[in-house]
Amino acid sequence: MTGIDHPCSFHDLPVFTLPEPGDDRPWPATLPTPDAIAWRLESTWEGPEFAAVWRHFLTAVDPAQVRALVIGPWWQDDYSSLAPVVELITSDAARFPALRALFLADVVGEECEVSWLQMCDITPVLRAFPRLEELVVRGGGSGLNEETLELHPVRHEALKALRFESGGLPGHVVRAVGACELPALERLEVWLGSQWYAGDATVADMAPLLSGGNFPRLRHLGLQNSEIQDEIAVAVASAPVVAQLESLSLSMGTLSDAGGLALLEGQPLTHLDSLDLHHHYLSDEVMDRFKELSERDDVHVHLGEADDWDPDDEDDSRYVAVSE
Template sequence: MTFADHLETFHGLPVFTLPEPGARSLPAAGDVAWRLDCYAAGDVPFPEVWQSFRERVDSADVRALVIGPWWEDEYIELGPVLELLLADAEGFPALRALFLADVVGEECEISWLELADVTPVLERFPLLEELGVRGGDRLSLRPVRHESLRALRFQSGGLPGSVVRAVGACELPALERLELWLGVSAYGGDATVADLAPILAGGGLPALRHLGLQDSELQDDIAAAVASAPVMAQLESLSLSMGTLTDAGAEALLDGQPLTHLRRLDLHHHFVGEAVAGRLRAALGSAGTEMDLSGRQVPRQWRNEEWRYVAVSE
C-alpha cells in the first residue's frame, strides 16, 4: 500500500500548499495549514522554499505546518529541514500542529524516507498540540515531558522499537490520541509487545482516549496484551487495524476485559474469519460500539505456507 493523496486537512484546517512566488494570492496566515513542497515551489532547494515562506507569510500567526517533499532532486534526510524550523522557532509563537513528511508513494516510498531525531521539535515548541510523523528510517525520539501535546502519530512501515520505548517513557499528561503504525521487521519495525507495556499500563498518559497500535505483523499478540491492559478502561476508541489480526487475536479480545464501553473499535484490514467476526459484532454491536471489520484479507501462499501481510510496509 502507498499513500495516494496528500493531506487535505490538518489540525482542523484546510491544507494549502505554498505556490511559486507570484503564482496567486495567499490566504491569511492563520486560516490554513501551510504545506511546503519543493516540487510545488518550482523545484528549488528547501532552504529557498523556507525563505520564501518566511518572507511571504506572517509566521507569528501560523497555526499548522505540513512538510511535504523536502528535496528537489536526490532524496536527502529530514535533519537539515528540522534545523531550519528549529532555528526559527521563536518566530512561530502560534504554531500548534506539525506534520513531517506528507509524501505519497509516487514521490517516495514510506520506507525510503530518511528522517531524524524529532525530540527537539517537542522541546522547542512547548505549546504544540499535534505532531504527525511519516516514515521510520533514521527516526529517533528521546523521552521528554510535554504539557500540551494532545495528538501524536507515527505512520511507518517499520517503526523502530527505540521510538516505541521512548514514547512509553515520555510524560504526556494532555495526550488524548496516540497512533503507532508498527510495521514489519523487514523494514525496521523491531518493536516487541514488551516495548508496549508502559503505554498499555497508561500511567504516563492519563488523558488518553484513543489508542492505535496498527499495521503490525504481531497484531494477534498485541490484541492479547491489549485485552488485559489497564489503559483500556480509559479509552473511548481503539484501533488494531491494518495488521495481521486473525481469529486468535479477535478471540483474545472477546475473552479479555469487556470492551463494551468503547465508542469505536477499528479492525479494518484483517484476517479474521466470518464466524469470529460475527461473535465480535454480536458482543459489541448490542452495546452500541461502532465497529470497522472491513477489508478482510485472504492469506497468500508462500513456499507452501500461508503468508499474512500488513497494509503498509515498503
C-alpha cells in the same frame, strides 16, 4: 504505499500548498489569511531547494500567525535526510508563537515510498515548540539502511495528539514514546510496520503504552499496521489503559482469530465508542461475534472485508497494509 494520501485538512484547517518562489502557475492573487489554513511547504524536483522555500515562506506569510505547518518533499536529486529541515524549523521556532500543529514528511508513494524516507531525530521539534498540540510524523525505518527516525524521552505539557505513520517503526522509537511524559496526550497512533523496514518493536516495548500510567488523559489508542497484531491484541485484552479509552484501533495489521478471540474473551470493550479492526484475517465466525458486540452494545466495530489467508499454510502469507 497503500493507505497513505496527502491530507486535505490538518488540525481542523484546510491544507494549502505555498507557491514556490518564481512559480508562474495561476495561483490566487492574494494568499490566504495565515491562521486560516495549514501551510504546506514542498521542494519539487524542478524547483528551488527547501531552504529557499522556507525563506520565501517567512517573507510571504506572517509566521507569528501560523497555526499549522505541513512539510512535504524536501529533497531535490537524491533522497536526503530530514535533519536540515528540522534544523530550519526549530531554529526559527521563536517566530511561530501560534504554531499548534506540525506534520513532518507529508509524502506519498509517487514521490517516495514511506520506508525509503530519510528521517532523523525529531526530539528537537518537541523541545522547540512547547505549545505544540499535534504532531504527525510519516516515515520510520529506512529501506536504504541510512537515516532512520529517532526520538528521545521528553516531557511536553501541551501535546494532545501524536501519530507515527510508518512502514517499519524501530523499537527504540516505541520505547522512547513510552518513556515520554505527556500529561495532555489524548490521541496516540503508532503504525508499527514490517521487520523488513526496521519495524522490530515487541509487545514488551509497548508495555508503558498499555499501562496508561504516563498518559492519564489518553482516550484513543492505535497500535496498528503490525506483523505481530495477534500478540498486541492478546496484550490489549488485559491492558489497564483500555478502561480509560473511548476508541481503540488494532487495524491495518495481521490480526487473525487468535487475536480476535483474545479481545472478545478479555476485559469488557462495551464502553468503547469505536473499535477499528479493518484490514484483518478474521474468520466469518469471529467477525460475526464482533458484529454482535456492535449490535448488542452499541460499539461501532469497523471490520470491512477480511483479507485472504490460509491458516494452514506454513509460509504465513499475511501482510500489513503499509510496508514499503
